[in-house]
Amino acid sequence: xxxxxxxxxxxxxxxxxxxxxxxxxxxxxxxxxxxxxxxxxxxxxxxxxxxxxxxxxxxxxxxxxxxxxxxxxxxxxxxxxxxxxxxxxxxxxxxxxxxxxxxxxxxxxxxxxxxxxxxxxxxxxxxxxxxxxxxxxxxxxxxxxxxxxxxxxxxxxxxxxxxxxxxxxxxxxxxxxxxxxxxxxxxxxxxxxxxxxxxxxxxxxxxxxxxxxxxxxxxxxxxxxxxxxxxxxxxxxxxxxxxxx
Amino acid sequence: xxxxxxxxxxxxxxxxxxxxxxxxxxxxxxxxxxxxxxxxxxxxxxxxxxxxxxxxxxxxxxxxxxxxxxxxxxxxxxxxxxxxxxxxxxxxxxxxxxxxxxxxxxxxxxxxxxxxxxxxxxxxxxxxxxxxxxxxxxxxxxxxxxxxxxxxxxxxxxxxxxxxxxxxxxxxxxxxxxxxxxxxxxxxxxxxxxxxxxxxxxxxxxxxxxxxxxxxxxxxxxxxxxxxxxxxxxxxxxxxxxxxxxxxxxxxxxxxxxxxxxxx
Numbered sequence: 001x002x003x004x005x006x007x008x009x010x011x012x013x014x015x016x017x018x019x020x021x022x023x024x025x026x027x028x029x030x031x032x033x034x035x036x037x038x039x040x041x042x043x044x045x046x047x048x049x050x051x052x053x054x055x056x057x058x059x060x061x062x063x064x065x066x067x068x069x070x071x072x073x074x075x076x077x078x079x080x081x082x083x084x085x086x087x088x089x090x091x092x093x094x095x096x097x098x099x100x101x102x103x104x105x106x107x108x109x110x111x112x113x114x115x116x117x118x119x120x121x122x123x124x125x126x127x128x129x130x131x132x133x134x135x136x137x138x139x140x141x142x143x144x145x146x147x148x149x150x151x152x153x154x155x156x157x158x159x160x161x162x163x164x165x166x167x168x169x170x171x172x173x174x175x176x177x178x179x180x181x182x183x184x185x186x187x188x189x190x191x192x193x194x195x196x197x198x199x200x201x202x203x204x205x206x207x208x209x210x211x212x213x214x215x216x217x218x219x220x221x222x223x224x225x226x227x228x229x230x231x232x233x234x235x236x237x238x239x240x241x242x243x244x245x
Numbered sequence: 246x247x248x249x250x251x252x253x254x255x256x257x258x259x260x261x262x263x264x265x266x267x268x269x270x271x272x273x274x275x276x277x278x279x280x281x282x283x284x285x286x287x288x289x290x291x292x293x294x295x296x297x298x299x300x301x302x303x304x305x306x307x308x309x310x311x312x313x314x315x316x317x318x319x320x321x322x323x324x325x326x327x328x329x330x331x332x333x334x335x336x337x338x339x340x341x342x343x344x345x346x347x348x349x350x351x352x353x354x355x356x357x358x359x360x361x362x363x364x365x366x367x368x369x370x371x372x373x374x375x376x377x378x379x380x381x382x383x384x385x386x387x388x389x390x391x392x393x394x395x396x397x398x399x400x401x402x403x404x405x406x407x408x409x410x411x412x413x414x415x416x417x418x419x420x421x422x423x424x425x426x427x428x429x430x431x432x433x434x435x436x437x438x439x440x441x442x443x444x445x446x447x448x449x450x451x452x453x454x455x456x457x458x459x460x461x462x463x464x465x466x467x468x469x470x471x472x473x474x475x476x477x478x479x480x481x482x483x484x485x486x487x488x489x490x491x492x493x494x495x496x497x498x499x500x501x502x503x504x505x506x507x508x509x
Contacts, residue, residue, distance in 0.1 A: 052406035070407030075400060081276045082454050083400075092397040092408050142407070 002027055003066055003140050003172055004049060009058030011041070011048050018044045021196045022058075026140060031166060031173040031186055036193035037215055042176040043073065045193065046144050049174070066140065069133030069171070073144040075125065077118040085120075085128050086113050095135050103131040106168075107161060122149040126158060134165060140172040141165070147177075159186060252367055253480065259369040259377050260472035260490060263430040263442065266381035268465025269388045270422055271447035272457070274440075276399045279423070281330055282319060283440040285337035287427045289315035290436045291344025294361050298351055305376050309428035315340055316420040341436075364435035364487030366476065373432055380429035384422050388461075391415055396457055433472075434487035441491045446471065449498035452505035467497045 002025035047053035147155035198211035297307025450463035475490030
């Protein structure tokens with residue numbers, strides 16, 4: 001039985017249709033990546049799935065008592081709020097100390113327990129957010145462009161961490177990404193979104209699909225070029241990375 | 246009850262009650278950047294006074310209704326063509342001007358405008374005390390009840406939704422509480438300085454607090470100290486009570502900043 005099922009949903013921002021005609025089902029243990037150009041409704045779809053964006057039509061059904069862990073795209077922590085990492089992990093539900101420490105250790109930030117949230121770097125905050133998301137032993141992890149603002153090596157490490165977490169916890173992963181080339185290797189299924197679902201399937205199927213090439217493959221190479229480089233591994237990535245600066 | 250007949254004791258009780266109502270709520274005003282929102286709500290209170298007199302209802306009730314109406318109007322209009330600070334600037338000052346004009350149309354004997362602009366703590370009645378302390382209990386009780394959820398919502402609405410919370414409803418509650426605080430504290434500090442009573446103790450507490458609960462506790466404590474010392478200073482120097490209380494809070498803000506600097 002799927003963890004989350006969306007049936008023919010439509011989400012509007014005022015009069016504009018941000019997402020329409022989208023149906024999808026997330027199976028336990030599956031890694032699903034949603035890709036699409038800016039403004040394609042990726043984040044909106046994800047917000048609807050966590051219950052933050054109201055549906056104009058259609059339905060979203062969750063498995064009974066679904067445990068969901070959510071990692072937002074960014075979280076601006078104002079210095080006006082004094083809040084330690086340990087206290088943050090107690091929001092909104094209090095969690096036993098041992099469990100909080102285990103979650104921080106799992107995402108590699110156990111040393112930050114008593115630091116102020118507003119003093120963390122982008123990468124540290126992402127790992128703390130991930131630690132918070134796994135506190136309730138989630139059946140599904142939902143991540144919205146979790147590597148935004150991280151450099152390429154840091155992104156790669158972060159994705160590897162998510163992969164390991166999936167293997168350890170046996171949870172499904174639903175992730176929005178604009179960096180198709182990085183998440184490709186771990187993803188079971190890619191959904192290419194541009195308001196509606198243009199194409200979906202395994203990474204290989206999607207990159208070969210005409211609809212995908214139309215979205216990502218035109219112009220000056222861009223994402224498709226990066227993706228091709230990914231096949232020759234280690235030394236290609238840094239070169240591309242340098243060239244893009 | 247003889248004790249309560251002493252006007253100074255009544256004034257002190259009113260000031261302390263107001264400080265308690267403002268302490269923890271003021272932290273949310275600071276965390277959520279609602280200072281201008283507080284101003285707009287407070288300025289609308291003058292209009293509330295005028296309308297309460299016109300329709301012969303109790304002044305706290307009139308203030309509560311008009312302040313709440315203003316708060317809801319701000320919520321309804323925000324996110325449109327204007328930036329929030331322009332919108333609040335328009336609404337806040339329009340409400341104040343409209344209130345001042347409305348009050349000036351009242352027969353002069355009925356309204357002491359200064360009392361509502363700057364507070365008139367020395368004529369606080371027993372009924373006022375009940376309103377103030379009742380308001381303080383409701384504000385603190387609701388904040389304590391929703392504390393965890395409200396904190397999570399300060400950080401991120403999406404995170405709160407994903408945890409099954411309803412940030413929109415809780416935001417509405419904060420709006421309501423701010424209107425309530427305006428209604429109960431207008432007699433103590435006056436419409437022009439209510440926001441100061443919300444923000445200055447909380448900002449001072451931020452300088453020395455390590456956690457959100459500590460900040461709320463310090464803000465309340467700083468507000469209470471400012472209320473009592475300001476009141477007695479006002480009596481000693483013959484200065485208006487409301488502004489004197491805010492001066493006390495400002496002095497404590499400076500002290501807290503210094504302590505925060507020294508501690509690093």
